[in-house]
Amino acid sequence: MPVPLIVSDVAKSFTMHLRGGIEIPVVDRVDFAIETGRCAVLGGPSGIGKSSILKMLYGNYAIDRGQVLVRHHGAVVDLAVADPRQILAIRRDTIGYVSQFLRAVPRVSALDVAAEPLVQRGADPASARARAADLFARLNLPEKLWDLPPATFSGGEQQRVNIARGFITDHPVLLLDEPTASLDAANRAVVAQMIEEKKDAGVALLGIFHDAELRDRVADRIIDVSAFAARRAA
Numbered sequence: 001m002p003v004p005l006i007v008s009d010v011a012k013s014f015t016m017h018l019r020g021g022i023e024i025p026v027v028d029r030v031d032f033a034i035e036t037g038r039c040a041v042l043g044g045p046s047g048i049g050k051s052s053i054l055k056m057l058y059g060n061y062a063i064d065r066g067q068v069l070v071r072h073h074g075a076v077v078d079l080a081v082a083d084p085r086q087i088l089a090i091r092r093d094t095i096g097y098v099s100q101f102l103r104a105v106p107r108v109s110a111l112d113v114a115a116e117p118l119v120q121r122g123a124d125p126a127s128a129r130a131r132a133a134d135l136f137a138r139l140n141l142p143e144k145l146w147d148l149p150p151a152t153f154s155g156g157e158q159q160r161v162n163i164a165r166g167f168i169t170d171h172p173v174l175l176l177d178e179p180t181a182s183l184d185a186a187n188r189a190v191v192a193q194m195i196e197e198k199k200d201a202g203v204a205l206l207g208i209f210h211d212a213e214l215r216d217r218v219a220d221r222i223i224d225v226s227a228f229a230a231r232r233a234a
């Protein structure tokens with residue numbers, strides 16, 4: 001079976017250092033796999049641990065227990081024990097991530113922000129910028145903004161730069177954390193189409209979507225995170 005990422009018996013707690021170091025368990029015994037050409041969606045109520053799972057899969061949060069096995073350049077890497085250099089290489093070539101918020105770098109134009117992941121992978125900067133421009137046009141980002149740094153853009157404009165940046169590469173795994181939270185219906189439809197194109201290209205997607213219409217359109221499967229909720233102290 002084409003499985004680029006397997007999550008096995010994963011647990012995560014947060015330690016509250018400002019509250020005497022108490023441990024707050026969030027998820028426990030998380031087990032699932034994602035498949036090529038499919039979009040799985042993390043479901044469950046607010047605060048159950050959906051974003052925390054995505055952040056562990058992208059190496060943003062440490063994994064307390066269990067394994068996250070990723071197929072990377074033909075080898076299998078366990079993200080739970082990967083070193084920072086391996087995590088950076090996995091982000092460059094294997095796992096893409098679109099978060100809700102753009103981390104804007106001062107003085108870098110929107111086109112260069114979106115083109116950067118391709119340039120990091122060795123693409124010619126001019127063709128990477130042309131590809132970013134195509135995505136901006138599809139996402140209806142006004143052309144007058146393309147050469148400006150996105151720091152002062154509206155929430156929805158920044159989100160479209162972020163989506164272009166996340167979708168510009170052909171990473172085999174793509175994680176989506178509420179990628180359309182600030183978008184209008186027309187642009188949400190564009191993103192739905194872009195997700196469908198990724199599926200057709202054989203990408204394995206895992207997302208969080210609060211927008212039910214988008215979720216129903218793109219989801220092949222819902223993974224109910226409530227099933228992995230850690231038992232919390234009252």
Ligand SMILES: Nc1ncnc2c1ncn2[C@@H]1O[C@H](COP(=O)(O)OP(=O)(O)OP(=O)(O)O)[C@@H](O)[C@H]1O
Nearest residue numbers: 014015024026044045046047048049050051052053
């Ligand atoms: N960095 C952190 N430090 C401490 N607690 C955290 C941290 N990140 C998340 N949490 C806690 O972990 C729990 C799960 O949060 P998470 O953001 O994963 O939930 P979610 O299901 O994505 O919620 P929502 O749907 O509201 O975005 C929450 O109780 C949250 O307060």
